[in-house]
Amino acid sequence: MSTNSRLRSFGSREAGPGRPVYITGEIGINHNGELENAFKLIDAAAEAGCDAVKFQKRTPEICTPRDQWDIERDTPWGRMTYIDYRHRVEFGEDEYREIDAYCKEKGIDWFASPWDTEAVAFLEKFDVPAHKVASASLTDDELLRALRATGRTVILSTGMSTPKQIRHAVEVLGSENILLCHATSTYPAKAEELNLRVINTLEKEFPNVPIGYSGHETGLQTTLAAVALGAVFVERHITLDRAMWGSDQAASVEPQGLIRLVRDIRAIEASLGDGVKKVYNSELGPMKKLRRVSGVVAEAEIAAAAGEPVTV
Numbered sequence: 001m002s003t004n005s006r007l008r009s010f011g012s013r014e015a016g017p018g019r020p021v022y023i024t025g026e027i028g029i030n031h032n033g034e035l036e037n038a039f040k041l042i043d044a045a046a047e048a049g050c051d052a053v054k055f056q057k058r059t060p061e062i063c064t065p066r067d068q069w070d071i072e073r074d075t076p077w078g079r080m081t082y083i084d085y086r087h088r089v090e091f092g093e094d095e096y097r098e099i100d101a102y103c104k105e106k107g108i109d110w111f112a113s114p115w116d117t118e119a120v121a122f123l124e125k126f127d128v129p130a131h132k133v134a135s136a137s138l139t140d141d142e143l144l145r146a147l148r149a150t151g152r153t154v155i156l157s158t159g160m161s162t163p164k165q166i167r168h169a170v171e172v173l174g175s176e177n178i179l180l181c182h183a184t185s186t187y188p189a190k191a192e193e194l195n196l197r198v199i200n201t202l203e204k205e206f207p208n209v210p211i212g213y214s215g216h217e218t219g220l221q222t223t224l225a226a227v228a229l230g231a232v233f234v235e236r237h238i239t240l241d242r243a244m245w246g247s248d249q250a251a252s253v254e255p256q257g258l259i260r261l262v263r264d265i266r267a268i269e270a271s272l273g274d275g276v277k278k279v280y281n282s283e284l285g286p287m288k289k290l291r292r293v294s295g296v297v298a299e300a301e302i303a304a305a306a307g308e309p310v311t312v
C-alpha cells in the first residue's frame with residue numbers, strides 16, 4: 001500500500017488526492033449484449049481520454065428473483081422470459097477475453113461491478129485494476145467479504161444508503177483498499193437530489209479513504225462540480241445513442257459529451273492547485289503596471305519569491 005493513506009492502486013497508476021481524477025465510462029449493460037457495441041463504447045472512452053471502462057457482471061440465476069424468471073417481456077430480440085433476457089445481455093468468458101484484449105490494445109483499463117460472489121470469481125480470472133460495488137449491493141456482506149479477499153481496490157458506491165449502512169459496509173470491506181463514491185441512485189437523478197456536498201461529508205467521516213462520484217444525472221455540469229468539490233474518481237454511464245433500447249441509456253453520456261466531460265475535468269483539476277497562496281511570475285508584469293501602492297512587502301521581495309508560497 002502507498003504511504004499516503006488516501007491513494008489507491010488502479011493497476012498501472014494510483015488514484016486519490018494529488019493524482020489525476022480517475023475517469024470511468026460505465027458501459028454497464030448499454031452494450032445490449034452485442035460485443036460490437038462494447039467495442040464502439042471502448043473506442044469512444046479511449047478517444048475521450050477516460051482511464052477505464054466498466055461493465056456489470058451478474059450470474060443471472062443468482063441475481064434474478066426466482067418468481068421473475070418466467071415473466072415474459074418485449075425486447076429488441078422478440079418476446080422472451082426475463083431470465084432469458086438477463087442471459088441475452090450478459091457477456092461470458094469468451095467475450096470478456098476479447099474485451100480484455102481490446103482494452104489492452106486501446107490502452108484503457110476495464111473492470112466491473114460483480115453482483116454476486118460467482119461473478120467475483122469470474123472477474124478474478126482477469127487482472128482487473130479494481131472491483132466496484134454497485135449501490136444496490138452495499139448491504140450484501142457476503143459479496144463485500146469476497147471482494148475484500150481479492151486484495152484489490154474496491155470502489156464502493158453509496159446511493160440509496162444510510163450513513164449507518166455505509167459505516168457497516170466500510171467495516172466489512174476494511175478501509176485500506178477502498179474508494180467511496182457518492183451517488184444518488186435515480187435514473188436520471190434530479191439536480192436538487194444530487195447533494196454533492198456529501199462528497200465533503202464523506203471526506204470528513206472517512207479521512208483515510210479517497211472519495212469519488214458516480215453520477216446518474218443528465219448533463220455534465222454537476223459532475224464537473226463534483227470534481228471541483230474534490231472527487232478523485234468519476235464514473236458516468238456512457239452510450240452510443242441515448243435513444244437506444246435499455247433502462248440506463250437515457251441517463252448516459254454520448255461520445256461527444258464524453259470528450260467534453262474529460263476535457264473539462266482535466267481543466268478543472270489543473271486549475272484547483274494546491275491551495276497554497278503564491279504570487280506567480282506571470283503576475284509580476286501586471287503588478288508593476290497596475291498596483292499604485294506597494295503595501296507592506298516590497299515588490300522586489302515578491303519578485304524574488306515569485307512562484308513560491310507567500311512567506312515574505
Ligand SMILES: C=C(OP(=O)(O)O)C(=O)O
Pocket residue numbers: 055056113132133134135136157158159181183185214
Ligand atoms: C449500478 C452501479 O453503480 P452505482 O450505484 O454507482 O450506479 C454499478 O456499478 O453497477
